[in-house]
Amino acid sequence: MTLRHQLDDIDLRILEIISKNARIPFKDVAADVGVSRAAVHQRVNRMIELDVIVGSGYHIDPKKIDYKTCTYIGIFLEKGSLYSTVAEQLKTIPEIVECHYTTGQYAIFAKVYAKDNEHLKDILSDKIQKIGGIASTETFISLDETFKREVPIF
Amino acid sequence: MNDLHIEPLPNIDDLDEKILKLITKNARIPFLEVARECGVSGAAIHQRVQRLLNLGVVSGSEFLVNPQKLGYFTCAYMGIYLEKAKYHKTVVEELVKIPEIVECHYTTGSYAIFIKVQTKTNKHLKKLIDEDLQEIEGIARTETFISLEMEFKRQVPIK
Numbered sequence: 508m509t510l511r512h513q514l515d516d517i518d519l520r521i522l523e524i525i526s527k528n529a530r531i532p533f534k535d536v537a538a539d540v541g542v543s544r545a546a547v548h549q550r551v552n553r554m555i556e557l558d559v560i561v562g563s564g565y566h567i568d569p570k571k572i573d574y575k576t577c578t579y580i581g582i583f584l585e586k587g588s589l590y591s592t593v594a595e596q597l598k599t600i601p602e603i604v605e606c607h608y609t610t611g612q613y614a615i616f617a618k619v620y621a622k623d624n625e626h627l628k629d630i631l632s633d634k635i636q637k638i639g640g641i642a643s644t645e646t647f648i649s650l651d652e653t654f655k656r657e658v659p660i661f
Numbered sequence: 662m663n664d665l666h667i668e669p670l671p672n673i674d675d676l677d678e679k680i681l682k683l684i685t686k687n688a689r690i691p692f693l694e695v696a697r698e699c700g701v702s703g704a705a706i707h708q709r710v711q712r713l714l715n716l717g718v719v720s721g722s723e724f725l726v727n728p729q730k731l732g733y734f735t736c737a738y739m740g741i742y743l744e745k746a747k748y749h750k751t752v753v754e755e756l757v758k759i760p761e762i763v764e765c766h767y768t769t770g771s772y773a774i775f776i777k778v779q780t781k782t783n784k785h786l787k788k789l790i791d792e793d794l795q796e797i798e799g800i801a802r803t804e805t806f807i808s809l810e811m812e813f814k815r816q817v818p819i820k
Contacts, residue, residue, distance in 0.1 A: 514731075522726060529688030529722035551724075559730040563688035564722065565710075567681065569817045571718040573670055579738070579768070579775060594812045601818040607808035609738065616738060616806060620817045645739075647775060649766035653753050658728045658779045659760040 514559065517542060518550055522559070523660045527553065527577050529563040574602075574620040577649040578629050581613035582641055589640035590614060596638045614644070624648075671812030676701065680709055681719070681819050688722035696818040733779040735786050736808040741800055744785045748799025749773060761789055772804070783807075 514522075520540050537544040554560045559584070562613060569577065586595060590608060597606050597617060605618035621627035627648075634642060673681075676699060683695050692706040706762035713719045721780070741762070743752060749767065756762055756776065780786040786805075794803060 523725070525724040526724060526726050527721070529724050545673055545794070556729065558727055561727045562686070564816070565681070565684045565688055565722055566723060567685055567816055567819070568720050568800055571671055571716065572673065572681075572817065572819065574817050576694055577766070579766075582760040603815055604691060605814045606812040607736070607738070608789045608810040608812065609806040609808050611806035615812075616808070632799045635796065644772070647768040647770035647772065649768050649775065651767040653765040653767060653774075654757055655764045656728060657723070658733050658763060660726070660731065 515559065517546075518554060518559075519660050520546060522554065525560075525563075526657055526660065529565075541615075561652055565598040569620045574638050575623055576621040577628060577652060578621065579647040579649065580614040580617045580619055580620045580631075580635070581647075582617065582635075583643045584614040584644045585640055585644075587614060593638055593640045597627070597635070600630065602626075632659050671718055673713075673718065677709060677713060677718075678819050680706060681713070684710065684719070684722075685816055685819070688724070725815050728779050735778075735780045735783055736811065737778045737780070737786055737796075737808045738808065739776050739778060739790075740773075740804040740806075741774040741776065741794075742802050742804075743773045743799055744801045745799065746773060752797055753801045759789065760791050761785075 517540055518555065521536055524539060526534050533547045534544045537547045540547070551560065573636050582593070584590065593615065594606060594608070598616070602621055603617050603619050607616045608614070609616045618632060619627070621630055631644065631646065679699050680695060683690055683698060692710070693703045696703040696706045705792055716736045741752070743749060752774065753765065756765055756774070760777050761778050761780050763779050767773070768775045778789065779784065788807065790803060794800060
């Protein structure tokens with residue numbers, strides 16, 4: 508259920524600031540938004556409780572830690588009913604960073620980071636295609652991530 | 662970018678990796694706590710994090726927003742076919758103006774461009790396809806995969 512109606516403009520402004528810089532001192536956020544620092548704390552905690560905020564983290568550039576190949580993989584299943592067992596297995600492969608249950612020709616759509624094409628081949632043939640229930644896969648290598656950003660808050 | 666081939670990888674030692682593991686899971690963790698876990702001084706952590714930022718290994722920090730709680734219920738992947746490959750650049754310039762597109766890739770395979778879209782509803786998605794995407798000159802057609810459920814999303818493994 509959407510909580511949008513439970514969030515006011517101040518919440519959204521706080522969210523906009525801290526979703527771009529998680530280490531900003533709350534007193535700066537407070538000054539920017541025009542409320543007290545305690546209010547910022549309170550509102551952030553409330554948004555955490557409401558699950559609007561699901562965590563925080565520093566953003567890693569995968570290329571800089573040697574993950575040079577970014578790939579999307581469409582997965583065909585032998586039977587639709589195998590979805591949940593296959594999804595569980597996929598989760599154990601750490602190079603898969605995102606996994607979706609999709610409409611369209613693929614049953615599952617996953618995003619994979621590999622060190623290079625050889626590593627990608629290993630992940631595909633030794634890990635993904637060994638999973639029982641997967642009929643075949645289709646691979647789209649991303650040659651360039653043109654941009655990546657968060658959803659618009661306002 | 663002029664890194665046509667291989668960009669030299671920054672030197673990242675075990676301490677960097679330990680720091681990365683901690684700060685990628687919690688951006689507001691006090692650096693003193695990181696220092697304690699790693700067995701070095703707080704100043705050393707500050708220095709290391711600054712270095713990782715300068716090297717571009719980490720590109721900043723953020724609170725992670727749950728799109729659904731902000732009313733974005735439809736997540737879709739879309740493959741875009743171009744009329745001619747040379748339109749790539751101008752099409753991308755137009756795509757970046759559409760805020761609902763949160764990711765954009767230049768891919769091999771059947772599509773020229775691959776994007777991720779977050780919209781409030783399916784109707785909103787239809788409007789985006791109809792009024793924004795199909796209006797862009799150079800786009801021949803699109804193929805849409807709606808994500809019915811996101812199983813998981815995480816960062817790349819550190820080591």
